[in-house]
Every structure is written in structure tokens, then in C-alpha cells.
Ligand SMILES: NC(=O)C1=CN([C@@H]2O[C@H](COP(=O)(O)OP(=O)(O)OC[C@H]3O[C@@H](n4cnc5c(N)ncnc54)[C@H](O)[C@@H]3O)[C@@H](O)[C@H]2O)C=CC1
């Protein structure tokens with residue numbers, strides 16, 4: 440069991456899936472669940488506690504913002520999700536207002552740990568959390584493109600019939616419609632995807648393009664079928680939590696404030712970072728192709744414009 444206290448704000452589809460992952464994987468020994476619908480938080484805590492005879496010890500309870508005071512990590516999954524056909528950026532107005540009040544309440548508790556934001560649009564709301572909290576940027580982490588990267592690795596693994604854990608590839612940029620694949624650096628067990636393609640192994644150029652479109656649009660495809668996505672992001676958030684609480688210095692594609700890297704600044708956007716118990720230790724600057732760099736800048740432009748619409752405090 441990994442020691443640490445996590446406060447989860449928002450116990451809907453995503454929040455409760457994440458909580459279930461923490462319990463199953465023995466990540467954190469204390470979990471407080473906070474939701475505007477306190478009965479839902481209570482119900483989830485009760486339900487999860489009934490799994491304890493089959494899991495590592497953990498204290499799980501429904502609480503209030505005052506319980507964030509001594510948390511190592513506050514994970515925010517509260518707010519509206521996309522209706523079919525809605526984009527993530529369509530959620531800015533509703534969710535930024537919710538964030539303004541939530542972050543204020545959390546900071547009033549005396550909280551001094553890390554934030555992990557998953558609510559959409561995640562890059563914009565990570566930026567808002569940084570602004571509203573007044574904490575150093577390395578302590579505000581957005582889930583960014585960790586889920587998109589997982590989807591990408593899964594689909595590439597299927598295409599090459601190789602375990603997705605042996606596929607090394609990144610999706611970067613906005614967690615949304617302007618994200619991009621870094622095919623120039625993607626490899627399967629050390630063999631570059633571009634070299635494999637030249638040898639006639641695996642997908643051709645057009646198939647790789649189609650594969651990326653399926654990654655980018657995966658949320659739309661799932662929401663169309665079942666109304667929301669939650670298991671993939673639950674696993675992704677649990678992975679980040681583990682990297683933080685175990686001080687792993689792991690490389691994950693997360694949303695972070697850029698301060699000159701990739702020629703960009705004052706924007707939260709998904710890029711590979713090294714993460715540990717103190718937050719974002721370092722942004723990894725990939726040697727992108729000219730086309731990839733252009734697309735990353737285009738994605739950042741869209742996010743910067745969106746950031747202008749968050750209410751200032
Ligand atoms: N970053 C990512 O990769 C992903 C992000 N998401 C996002 O996660 C968010 C949550 O999605 P779901 O769990 O499906 O929604 P949901 O509607 O099932 O859950 C939202 C929860 O937030 C609570 N809530 C609403 N306002 C609140 C407030 N002011 N204070 C405290 N709690 C509040 C609700 O009571 C509800 O329990 C959405 O914005 C969704 O788009 C979803 C999947 C992946």
C-alpha cells in the first residue's frame with residue numbers, strides 16, 4: 440500500500456472510477472470524497488469500504504473542503520461532462536465558475552499540496568486552477584493528454600499486434616480537437632514507426648492518419664455509445680497519483696504551464712513531463728518535426744484564446 444492522503448472533489452462517473460482504481464491498486468491510505476451532492480459522496484464511500492476485505496487497508500470517507508488541509512493531493516473531477524456532439528471547450532463557462540468556488544474553498548482549508556485536474560476542458564481549467572490558487576505552477580497538474588496517449592499506445596499495439604506497454608508514442612497538445620500525434624518519435628520496442636512503415640511492416644501512412652483520428656475522436660465515439668467516458672481516465676489518474684505518492688520521476692504526458700519550452704509560454708498544454716512528489720519536475724522538450732511543431736503552436740493558440748474567457752477573481 441502506498442502512503443498518502445488524497446482528496447477527491449467530484450464523485451461522478453470519473454471520480455468514482457478513479458476512487459475504485461485507488462482502492463484496487465492500493466494507492467493512498469486515506470481518501471476523502473467531496474461532492475456538492477454529499478449523499479453521492481457518502482454512498483460511494485460506503486460502497487468502496489465494503490470492498491476493503493479484499494484490498495490493502497485504506498481509510499475512505501465522505502468529507503468537506505476542510506478535509507483538504509492535510510491532503511498530499513487534491514484531484515478534481517467535479518463539473519459538467521460533454522453531451523453528445525458537444526466539444527470539451529463548450530464546457531468552459533459552466534466549469535470555470537464551478538472551479539472558481541471550489542479552488543477558493545480548498546485554499547481556505549490551508550491546503551499546501553498538489554492539484555491534479557481532470558475536469559474538461561482540462562488544459563483551460565488547469566490554467567484557471569493555477570490562477571485561482573496562487574500556488575507555484577509545478578504544483579498544478581492537468582491530466583492533459585495522458586488518456587489520449589494511452590489510447591494511442593493501445594491502438595498502435597493492436598495495429599502491430601504488440602503489447603501496448605512496449606509501444607512508446609505520445610499525443611501532445613490540447614486534450615481535445617487540436618491535439619496531435621508525435622509520429623516522428625513513435626517506436627514499437629525501439630523500432631521507429633516510420634522505419635517499420637518504410638519496410639512495409641504494419642500500417643501505411645493513410646492507416647496511421649486514420650488511427651490518430653480514432654484516438655482524437657475516441658471520447659465522441661464512447662459518449663455516443665454510453666454517455667460518458669470514465670474507466671480509461673480513472674486508470675490514468677490513478678497512474679499519476681502513484682507516480683506522485685511514490686516519488687517516481689516518471690514520464691507522463693500531462694498538462695503543465697510552459698515557460699518558454701517549445702517556444703511557448705503562459706499556457707497549460709499536454710507535453711511529456713517528469714513528475715514526482717513535488718509535482719512537475721521538468722518539461723521534456725522533444726525534437727519535433729516542423730509540421731508537429733506548427734500543429735503544437737496552433738493547439739496552444741486555441742487554448743490561449745480559450746483561457747481569456749475564464750472568469751478572473
Ligand atoms: N481529462 C480527461 O481525460 C477526462 C475528463 N473528463 C471530464 O471529467 C468531468 C466529470 O465527468 P463525469 O464524472 O462523467 O461527470 P458526472 O456528472 O458524472 O460527475 C460530476 C460530479 O461533479 C459533481 N459536482 C458538480 N458541481 C460541483 C461542485 N460545485 N462542487 C463539487 N462537486 C460538484 C456532481 O455532483 C457530480 O457528482 C467532466 O468535465 C468530463 O468532461 C471525463 C473523461 C476524461
Ligand SMILES: CC(=O)C(=O)O
Nearest residue numbers: 527559586657658668
Ligand atoms: C471525455 C474526455 O475528455 C475523454 O474521454 O477524452
